[in-house]
Amino acid sequence: MTNPDQPAPKGKADETRSRILNAALDLFRRKGFEQSTMREIASEAHVALGNAYYYFDSKEALVMAFYQRAGDEMAPRVEEVLQEVKGLEKRLSAILAVKFEYFEPNRTFLGALLRHAADPEHPLSPFGEETRRIRERDIEFFARAFEGTRGDMPKDLAPHLPKLLWLYQMGLILFWIYDRSPNQRRTTVLREKSLDLLTSTLKLLSIPLLRPMRKRIVELVLAAEGDEAHA
Amino acid sequence: MTNPDQPAPKGKADETRSRILNAALDLFRRKGFEQSTMREIASEAHVALGNAYYYFDSKEALVMAFYQRAGDEMAPRVEEVLQEVKGLEKRLSAILAVKFEYFEPNRTFLGALLRHAADPEHPLSPFGEETRRIRERDIEFFARAFEGTRGDMPKDLAPHLPKLLWLYQMGLILFWIYDRSPNQRRTTVLREKSLDLLTSTLKLLSIPLLRPMRKRIVELVLAAEGDEAHA
DNA sequence: GTCTATATCGGGATAGAC
DNA sequence: GTCTATCCCGATATAGAC
Numbered sequence: 001m002t003n004p005d006q007p008a009p010k011g012k013a014d015e016t017r018s019r020i021l022n023a024a025l026d027l028f029r030r031k032g033f034e035q036s037t038m039r040e041i042a043s044e045a046h047v048a049l050g051n052a053y054y055y056f057d058s059k060e061a062l063v064m065a066f067y068q069r070a071g072d073e074m075a076p077r078v079e080e081v082l083q084e085v086k087g088l089e090k091r092l093s094a095i096l097a098v099k100f101e102y103f104e105p106n107r108t109f110l111g112a113l114l115r116h117a118a119d120p121e122h123p124l125s126p127f128g129e130e131t132r133r134i135r136e137r138d139i140e141f142f143a144r145a146f147e148g149t150r151g152d153m154p155k156d157l158a159p160h161l162p163k164l165l166w167l168y169q170m171g172l173i174l175f176w177i178y179d180r181s182p183n184q185r186r187t188t189v190l191r192e193k194s195l196d197l198l199t200s201t202l203k204l205l206s207i208p209l210l211r212p213m214r215k216r217i218v219e220l221v222l223a224a225e226g227d228e229a230h231a
Numbered sequence: 232m233t234n235p236d237q238p239a240p241k242g243k244a245d246e247t248r249s250r251i252l253n254a255a256l257d258l259f260r261r262k263g264f265e266q267s268t269m270r271e272i273a274s275e276a277h278v279a280l281g282n283a284y285y286y287f288d289s290k291e292a293l294v295m296a297f298y299q300r301a302g303d304e305m306a307p308r309v310e311e312v313l314q315e316v317k318g319l320e321k322r323l324s325a326i327l328a329v330k331f332e333y334f335e336p337n338r339t340f341l342g343a344l345l346r347h348a349a350d351p352e353h354p355l356s357p358f359g360e361e362t363r364r365i366r367e368r369d370i371e372f373f374a375r376a377f378e379g380t381r382g383d384m385p386k387d388l389a390p391h392l393p394k395l396l397w398l399y400q401m402g403l404i405l406f407w408i409y410d411r412s413p414n415q416r417r418t419t420v421l422r423e424k425s426l427d428l429l430t431s432t433l434k435l436l437s438i439p440l441l442r443p444m445r446k447r448i449v450e451l452v453l454a455a456e457g458d459e460a461h462a
Numbered sequence: 463g464t465c466t467a468t469a470t471c472g473g474g475a476t477a478g479a480c
Numbered sequence: 481g482t483c484t485a486t487c488c489c490g491a492t493a494t495a496g497a498c
Contacts, residue, residue: 013464037489048466050492059490118345120409127409178358181457189454197447204444213435216428223420226412244481268473279483284475286481 017055020045021069024062029105033063033112060124063112064131071134074102078141089199091145096169096191100176107184111177114170126170139166154206157214160221161202168198248286251276252300255293260336264294264343294343295355295362302365305333309372320430322376327400327422331407338415342408345401357401370397385437388445391452392433399429 023045027036038059042052056062081094103110116122123130142162146153153161172194176187205214254276258267269290273283287293312325334341347353356362373393377384384392403425407418436445 016464038491039489048468050467050494051465053491054464057491115346118342118405118408120342120411175455186454186457190451193447193451193454197444197451200444200447213428213431216424216431220421220424220428223417223424224406226417247481269475270473278481280474281476281484282482288475290474 016045016047016051020047020052020055021062021065024056025066025106028063028109028112033059033109060112060116063109064124066106067113067131067134070102071137074098075137077102082141082144082147086148088145088149088202089195091148092142092165092199093191093195095141095145096172096195099169099173100187100191103173107177110173114174114177135166138169139163142166142169152206153202154214156211156218157202157205160218164221168194244286247276247278247282251278251283251286252293252296255287256297256337259294259340259343264290264340291343291347291355294340297337298344298362298365301333302368305329306368308333313372313375313378317379319376319380319433320426322379323373323396323430324422324426326372326376327403327426330400330404331418331422334404338408341404345405345408366397369400370394373397373400383437384433385445387442387449388433388436391449395452399425 020041024036024041027041027044030036038052039049041059041062042049045052056065077098078095081098082091085091085094113124114126116124116126116128119125120128122128125131126135139162142165145165146158146161172187172191175190176184179187181187204210205217251272255267255272258272258275261267269283270280272290272293273280276283287296308329309326312329313322316322316325344355345357347355347357347359353359357366370393373396376396377389377392403418403422406421407415410418412418435441436448
């Protein structure tokens with residue numbers, strides 16, 4: 001019987017749904033994505049196999065749901081650091097810190113998400129259509145990082161920087177997944193050094209003399225985007 | 232299992248092996264990687280399913296074998312253009328042209344190879360240990376592209392450029408796999424513009440004033456490589 | 463709409479006989 | 481080296497309970 005007394009902002013369905021997702025993530029973390037079976041996940045969540053599929057179309061939809069949830073839960077934290085931290089490099093660094101901290105316990109199965117980066121057909125591709133909303137919110141955060149940056153950001157380049165930073169972030173995460181050094185220390189160093197180099201490069205690119213160079217970068221980005229109008 | 236180094240005295244085994252591989256590639260090209268089943272491949276090659284697995288540990292090992300073969304077959308073509316073409320940008324462009332031309336008929340299933348870029352555990356990862364030999368030969372080609380370049384290539388940066396160019400190439404290929412424009416025209420444009428920008432940047436970086444910048448790039452690369460000594 | 467149970471299928475991968 | 485038989489698991493289907 002349903003219980004109408006419960007305040008329950010979440011209904012029974014949501015409860016079940018998140019119980020399945022939690023069981024899945026728990027297993028993914030402990031045994032990895034491939035090693036965890038849907039039968040196990042269902043059993044761990046105390047639901048029948050069919051019920052797990054009722055809520056999630058596929059095993060990978062669970063990873064997708066995690067990605068979604070991650071976005072939702074990271075958003076307020078990113079907001080927070082954007083309020084507090086000043087200065088472009090520090091702001092970027094803070095955003096990245098939030099993400100890496102959040103993803104840290106899930107590092108071992110994050111590959112399951114990125115694995116489809118090379119498959120444009122696949123719904124889980126981080127560059128694909130289905131993940132667009134999540135990606136756009138992410139890119140918007142990088143746009144916010146530039147707020148408060150005095151007018152020394154080159155105007156011509158500025159509109160494309162958030163997208164490029166998102167790409168840079170994806171590269172860092174890919175590196176991180178591979179990073180076998182203790183505590184992924186190499187990624188930490190790489191984050192610092194690359195961010196430093198990045199901001200220096202932006203500063204260098206800002207000098208008027210390099211306007212032709214900037215123009216070519218913009219042309220490159222436009223050529224890559226083509227007429228598809230991703231944003 | 233099989234020995235990739237040997238010029239292979241073609242016995243019965245090699246004959247069967249390549250018959251299976253050919254059947255697989257044929258199906259991959261016609262129906263894509265996912266849509267082709269091992270049963271189909273075996274049947275097409277007139278061997279039993281188990282026999283296909285005797286020669287290839289997994290379906291993906293077939294893609295790996297293709298990657299291997301691609302390297303073997305492209306090598307002499309790359310040699311050829313390196314003999315003929317002069318000038319850094321033209322040489323790089325020529326190398327890329329050989330690759331894209333070779334991969335063109337296989338574009339639709341090439342994603343199956345790159346799909347494991349995000350999975351360090353996976354033997355097929357293009358960054359992993361198992362593909363190292365193939366990767367190194369590839370990187371060596373990019374090193375050769377710099378031959379004949381007068382001493383205007385920055386000495387400090389030079390040792391790391393081949394690796395970086397290989398990475399750049401991987402990025403281009405990933406973009407290409409995603410490219411839905413007619414005849415993948417956008418990738419063609421991107422190749423031209425990015426290569427142009429790349430050589431310009433190298434030229435810019437060569438000026439003595441930018442030595443500190445170069446130093447930081449080198450530090451970045453070293454930090455990324457860590458003590459693992461990839462090369 | 464939510465959930466169980468069970469049967470079935472398709473396909474990757476393996477074992478073991480020959 | 482080659483085959484047949486089998487296993488495992490993701491996914492679907494179905495019938496029914498609440």
